[in-house]
Amino acid sequence: MDIMESIKLSLEGLKSNKMRSFLTMLGIIIGIASVIGIMTIGDAMTNFVNKEFQSVSNQMVIYINPKGNSSDYAGMQESDLLSNTIIETIENRFGSRIEALEISGPTFSGEVKDGKKTAPIRIYSVSEGGEIINNVKMQSGRFLNQDDIVQGRSIAVISSEVVKEIFGGDNSKAIGSEINVYTDSKGLQVFSIAGVYKYETNPMMGMMGGSDKPTTNIYIPLSTGERIEVPEKEGYDSIMLSAKDTKDVAKLSEDLQNFLISNYYAENDNYEPVVYTAESELDTVNQVMGTMNIAIGAIAAISLLVGGIGVMNILLVSVTERTREIGVRKALGATNNNIRSQFIVESIILCIIGGAMGVVLGGILGYVGSSLLKAPTLPSINAVLVAVGFSTFIGVFFGYYPANKAAKLNPIDALRYE
Template identity: 40%
Template sequence: MNLLENIRLALEGLRANKMRALLTMLGIIIGIASVMAISTLGSAMTGSVSKTMDKIGGKNISVYLTPKNYDSQATLQPEDYITQDELNSFKETYADQIRAISLSSSLGSGKLNSGYVHKDVSVTGANPDYRLVNNINLVQGRFISDRDIQSSRNVIIIDTTLRNNLVGVNGDPTGMDITVETKNTNETYTIIGVYEKVVIDNPLFNMGDDTRIECFIPITTAKALNSQSTAIPGYENFTIMASANTDTTAFAQITKQYFIKNLGALSDYTIEAQSMEAMVSEATSMLSTLSLGISVIAGISLLVGGIGVMNIMLVSVTERTKEIGIRKALGARNSAIRSQFIIEAIIICLIGGIIGVGLGSVLGVLGSSLLKFPTTPPFTPMIIALCFSMGIGVFFGYYPANKAAKLDPIDALRYE
C-alpha cells in the first residue's frame, strides 16, 4: 500500500468519525494555538520595543557619574564633575564617531502666566545639540543657539499645546514675553521657537499622564537661576548621538574609559556609559526569553493532546482488529500495517496543527492590535509548530501502530 493510499484511508476514517476526530485534535489545536498566539504577541512586542527605542534615540549613548559603592555614602566633589573643556576635547578627539552631545539641567516645575493663560510647566536647560539628540521637532522659530548659551539669555522654547493656548493654532508666538514662576525664580522669557511633542504610542513606554508642558531655555541660564547648581563646575551626565556607522556598544566602552581617567583615584564615583542599542538588545532578549518560557508552558497541552491521539489510535486498532487480520492473511507486511496507523496519527495531528496555527495567528494578531502592537504572524514558529505537531503524531502514534503490526493474523480473524 503506497503513501497516497494510506493518506486516503486515514482521511476516510476521520470523515466517518468526525466528532471523535475533532475531540482527538482538540488538545493539539489548543496547544498549537497557544504557542502561535504567544509567539505572535512576543514578536509584536519585540518589534515595538525596537521601533520605539529607535524613535527616541537608537544611536544614543547615555554617560553618567555613578557611585563606586552604593552601600557607602558617596558625595560628589567639584573635581568629579565632567567639565565643558573635557567634553570639547572628547568631541574633537572622536569627531568622526560623534554627531552631537546633549546637555541638560532641570530648573524644575513651575507655573507659566501670560494674560488669561496659566499652565503647569517644567523648565529644562538645554544646549544646541539637545534638539538633535532628543529628536525635537521644531515647527516655528528656532532652537537655542551658541550665542544664547554664551550670553545666558532669557529665551524659551514652548510646545504646540502652549502655543495654541497663547495665540491659537495658526498664530505665531515668537517674540512674545511670558513669565514662568518656579520654586526659587520668577523670570520673564522671550519665546524664540515652538516644537511639536513626539507622542510615544506604546503602552510599554507609558510612564503615566504628565500634564506638565516641557519648555526649554539655555542651559547656562538654567544653571545660573538654579541655586543648587550655581556652584557646580560641570555636569553629572550627558548623552552622545553617535554617527550612523559607529558601533555604539563598543564606543560606549571607549567613552567610559576616556572619562574614567579624568577622575581622581580617591573619588567615590566612577563613569558608566550605556548605549541605546545595548538596551534594545537586552529588552528584546528578555521578551524573547519570556515568550519562550510561556510557550513551553502552553506546549504542555500538546502532551495532553498527544496522549489523546495515542488513546484514540489504540481504540482504532481494537475496532479494526479483524480488518488487520484480513490484510495480514492477504500478505500485508508488518511495516505496511505500522505505516498505515502512523500516517493516520500524523494526519490527525497535522490537521489539528493547521487549525491551531490559524486560530493562534488570528488570536495573536487580534491581541497585538488591541495592545497597539500591530504585526503579522511570524513564519518560522508557524513551520516549527506544524513540524512539531507531525512529530507528536509519529511519537504517540508509533505504539498503537506497532501493536497493530504485531497482531497474530489468526487471532485477529477470530476477533469479534
C-alpha cells in the same frame, strides 16, 4: 500496504468522524496558534525596538559610576563629577567628531493649566544639544539656544499636544504666549513659549492604556532649571553625545573613556567614567527579548503537549472501536507494521492538519497584535517550520503507543470482540 493507502484510509476515518476529529485537533490548533502568535508579536516588538534604536544609533552616554561592586552614588563629591571645564574640554578636543552634546539638569512633573484646560507634562532642563539628542522635530518657533542658557531665560519649548489642549491646536497663538505650569515639587512656574515641537505617540505606551491625555515633555534652558531647583553639587554625573558618523561610535566612545580616565580619573579610587552606546544597549535589549520570547513560547508549547495527549486518548478509543476491523485486516494478511503505520499516519495527519490551522490562526492573531504596535508582521518561515515540525513530532510520539497497541492485537481475539 503502502504509505499512500495508509493516508487514504486515515483520511476516510477522519471524514467519517468530523466533529471528533476537529475536537481532537483543537488542542494542537490552540497550541500552535499560541506559539505562532507569540513568536510573531515577539518579532514585531524586536523590529519595533530596532527601528526606534536606529534613530539614536549614533548616541552614547558618559556616566560616572562607582568602581567595582560599589553602588555608592550618593557618596559622589564635586570632584568626582563632570565639571563644566571637563565638558568644555571634551567639546574642544572631540568637537570635529561630535554632532551634539546634551547636559541634563533638574526635571519636574506637573501640568499646564489655563482655567479648566489642563495638559500633563514633564519638564526637562537641557542644554542646546537637547534638540538633536532628543530627536525633537520643531513645528513652529525655535528650540533653545546657548544665549537662552547664558541668560537663564524663562522660556519653554512645548509639544503640539499641549498646544492642542491649551490653545486649541493653534501654534501661532501659542508662540510668545505665557503658560502656567503647576509642578508637583516647585509650585507655579511661568514660561514664555519659544517653540512647538511635533508630538509623536509611542505605540508601546498606547497598548498599555492610561490617560486620554498623554504626558508630554517641555524643554527649558538648563540654567533656568537649575535656578528653580539649585543642585546640591556643581557638576554632572552624566552627559549625552551623538557622533557625526555612525561608524565612529565605537571608536569615539573608546577614545572618550580613555581620555577621561587618563586625564581626570586616573587617581580617583572610587569613581570612573563609563561610556554606554545605543548599539551596546540594543544588543542587551535584544538578548533579553529573545530570552523572553523563548520562555513565553515554551509556556505556550505546553498546550501542545496537552493536545498530544488528547490525540493519544482519541486514538486509543479508535483502536477499541475498530478492534474487529483490525482483526479482519490481520486475518486477510495485514502485518503488525501495516496496522502500526496506519494509526501513526492517522495521528500525524491529525496533528499536521491541526498545525496548519493553528499556523493560520496564529498568523492572524500575530498580525493583528503586531499591527497594534504599528509594526505589522507576518509569521517568519522559521516559526512555520518549527510549528510543522513540532506537529509532526507530536503525531509520531503520541500516536505510537495506540498504534503499537493496535498492532499487537491478537487477530482471533480481535475478531471475537463485541
